[in-house]
Amino acid sequence: MAEPKVRRMKALFLMFAGAISLILLVLGLYNLVxxxxxxxxxxxxxxxxxxxxYTTYQASSHSRVTCAECHVGSGADYLVRSKVTGIPLIFATITNSYERPIPTPVKNLRPARDTCEQCHRPERFAGDLVRVRTTFLADELNTEISNARILRVGGGQEGxxxxxxxxxxxxxxxxSQDEKRQEIDWVGIEEDGQYSQQFVDPTMVGELTAEQISTERQLMDCIDCHNRxxxxxxxxxxxxxxxxxxGSIDKELPFIKREITSIxxxxxxxxxxxxxxxxxIRDFYQNNYPQIFNTKRDAIEKAxxxxxxxxxxTTFPHMQVTWESYQDNAAHQTSPGCFRCHGKLVEKTPEGTGPTINVDCDLCHVELEQPIK
Known part of the structure; x- marks a missing residue:
């Protein structure tokens, strides 16, 4: 009688130990994920x-948003995808075979409608916003120049x-057949299930087939402009x-902008x-502006x-990254931005081609003529 009882006790112990092990395994995997x-x-x-x-992320307006909230989002589907696609990246990190700088855009990035738009709402009408931009010349007085512009953010529901x-x-x-999406070949505006307008690069007229467009087209979302x-x-x-x-750098310090930027x-x-x-910089003021060095010592140290x-x-030599490494498509001062389409693509018409997409600056922003004092 004792032997069956012992076997039952062993079986119960093994079941209990197995259940505990399974729970610990699940918890461990959960914590690992x-x-x-x-x-x-x-x-x-x-x-x-x-x-x-990571450095620029910490200084950004999204510093309280986790990496996964933007790069993965919610749901098991993209969670699994992110882990699978991340395996080669881990291998590249271990073997020191990763590219420098990291190439962009991120391939197979989840649509912004599933990530960005969980917080931001482009369908909410924002109207016109006024933005003031202040810059300083690299002269002795650090001459201040402020200009205002009206940004026509707009928004609203489709239609x-x-x-x-x-x-x-x-x-x-x-x-876009360009890996970095700096060259746009074709644009189509869909209404009621069909294209109400199509625009094409004039050098590509007749080259892009309907089948090619159907298989290669991408729906424009936030990241196509706000890529940084x-x-x-x-x-x-x-x-x-x-x-x-x-105010963290005293603009009253002579040549302060020139001295910092030249270094x-x-x-x-x-x-x-x-x-x-x-x-x-400390020596510069001590040698050239001794009075200011004595009276504004704290401001110099703070600067x-x-x-x-x-x-x-701005200094990332290991990854070969500078402020010129990546295009920022939200503007067009240092990258094509809006001009990837505007002023470049021509409308497709039954007769052939029509005018280019409007390139009027006032479509998006209006510069106020008088600088702000």
Whole structure:
């Protein structure tokens, strides 16, 4: 009688131990998956690779949004996809075979409607917004120049939307055979299941077939313009301007913008070299402006600290990243941006081709004529 009882006890023990092991395994896997979606995993564990992106992310307006919320989103489907597509990246990191800088755009990125639009609502009509931009010349007085512009953000529901956000409120399809999407070959506006208008690169007329368009077309979304929504690599000039507006760099210090930007451009061989070079600002004022050096010593020290922060946001030699490495399609000062389509593509008509897409600047923004004092 004792032997069956012992066997039952063993069986119960094994079942109990198995259940505990299974629970621990599930919890362990859950914690592992959760950790792999964390900012610490993306930005710190892969420190060398992601250091530029992680650094600019921390200084961005999305710094409280986790990496996974934008790059993965909710749901098991994209969670599994992200883990599978991440395996080669982990291997590249371990073997030090990753590309420098990291290539963009991210392939197979989840549509912004599933990520960005969980917080942002382009269908909400925003109307016109006024933006003031202040810059400083690199002269002795750090001459301040402020200009205002009206941004026609617009937005609204499909069919009645207007302004810049019309592009995502409407159904706008495009074809780009350029890996970086800086060259747009075709655009089609869909209404009621068919194209109400089509535009094509004049050099591609007759080359793009309907079948090719059908298989290669992509629906335009937020990221096609806001492609640097978080990982923005600003130039030293822009960062110094922002710091002077904010007051963390005293604009009353003679030549302060010139001194900082001349040290940080071109980029230094290392961040340590940049930090060392910026210490010379102290000597500049001591030798050339002794009175200011004596009366504004705290402001000079504060400016050096902020200049080092600018260096931290612009010096990434290991990944070969500078403020010129990536195109920013939300504007068109340093990249084609809007002009990938506007002023380039011509309308397809039954007779052949028509006018180009309107390139009137006032479609998106209106510059106020008088600078703001």
């Amino acid at each position: 959760e950790f792999s979606d964390s900012v610490a995993f993306c930005g710190e564990l892969c420190h060398d690779v992601m250091y530029p992106e 009645v939307a207007s302004g810049i956000h019309w592009h995502v409120a409407a159904k706008v399809w495009f074809v 929504a978080t990982h923005v690599f600003f130039s030293p000039e822009k960062l110094v301007d922002a710091a002077m507006v904010e 940080l451009y071109p980029p230094n061989p290392s961040l340590e070299d940049a930090y060392t070079a910026l210490e010379s 050096i600290v902020e200049a080092k922060n600018v260096a931290r946001l």
